Amino acid sequence: MSQSKAVRWGVIGLGWFGEVHADNLAEMPDIELAALCTRRPDRLKEVADRLNVSKRYTDYHELLADPDIDVVSITTHIHDHREIAIDALRSGKHVLLEKPMAPTLADCELILEAAAQSDGLFMVGHICRFDPRVTIAKQAIEEGRIGNIISMHARRNLSKAIGETVLDDISALMGDGIHDADLMLWFGQANVSTVYAQEVHPGKNKYPDAGWSIARLDSGAVAVVESVWHLPESTPFTIDARMEIIGTEGALYINCGEAGLAIHDAQGVKLPDTMYWPRPLGNYFGVLKEELRYFANCVRKGEPPQRITPAESAAAVAWMEAATESARTGTVITF
Secondary structure: OOOOOOOEEEOOOHHHHHHHHHHHOOOOOOOEEEEEEEEOOOHHHHHHHHHHOOOOEEOOHHHOOOOOOEEEOOOOOOOHHHHHHHHHHHOOOOEEEEEOOOOOHHHHOOOOOOHHOOOOOEEEEOOOOOHHHHHHHHHHHHHOOOOOOEEEEEEEEEHHHHHHHHHOOHHHHHHHHHHHHHHHHHHHOOOEEEEEEEEEOOOHHHHHHHHHHHHOOOOOEEEEEEEOOOEOOOOOOOOEEEEEEEEEOEEEEEOOOOOOOOOOOOOOEOOOOOOOOHHHHHOOOOOHHHHHHHHHHHHHHHOOOOEEEEEHHHHHHHHHHHHHHHHHHHOOEEE
């Protein structure tokens, strides 16, 4: 498409994060938030009225048949990803699919096959790859500043107040551990050889609140992922996310939990999000907007996204799927 033309974007799925996608897109120059879709008519009216979006669908097939839409964000439940993504790719739309790509590697492989046969571009929204703290760390690794990676450890923990709203849909390991699994494979440019994991389930939701996975990579490095959605409800962090990467010549420490701002009021101390999708003075800015801007530019140029490839997204799912199986069986999974 013409690089001077606005990219016409539709959002499929209007849960909390689908609405955040829509809000960000509505504020971005050179992007037109052109259509919204959810199965819930009341929710559709609420969001579409607020954002002044005229094209409204309760059936995503009708949105995909709309020739005026260039790109779709798929921000639905993970178990709906495979079917909707494949249909979207077969329709010829450009597709930004929220992470994780799908619940299983088998599902991912079906999506990859559809993407390979589609005229549309395809990217999975691994937002952390667009975080400047992470990308500067990646650059330092590529420059050889810490030598060869021998150890990586990450934690990405949330309060149980947040966890309880999500844990009927996805586990802590698959929901958030997948971020760090992806980053570790990206940093190490390596593949998983073996995986061992443990999960604990102190809450009442469907999926475990906490999980730990240790992987041996084919580079020889050891990588440990921790994801616990059971911090006290009073925890000040929006998310406590940190990673340590140790190499033969140095180390890196990434702290994505510190906001750089603490607000202490009558309700206690809170560290709000200042990086991913903050909204100072009523307008969004941050890493999600950078991710959306990147994919829009790929669409304008007709160039497949390179910041993260579909195969890399599938590799992260494969690790977390193996971790889930290891935790269930108590065995080491060999790739």
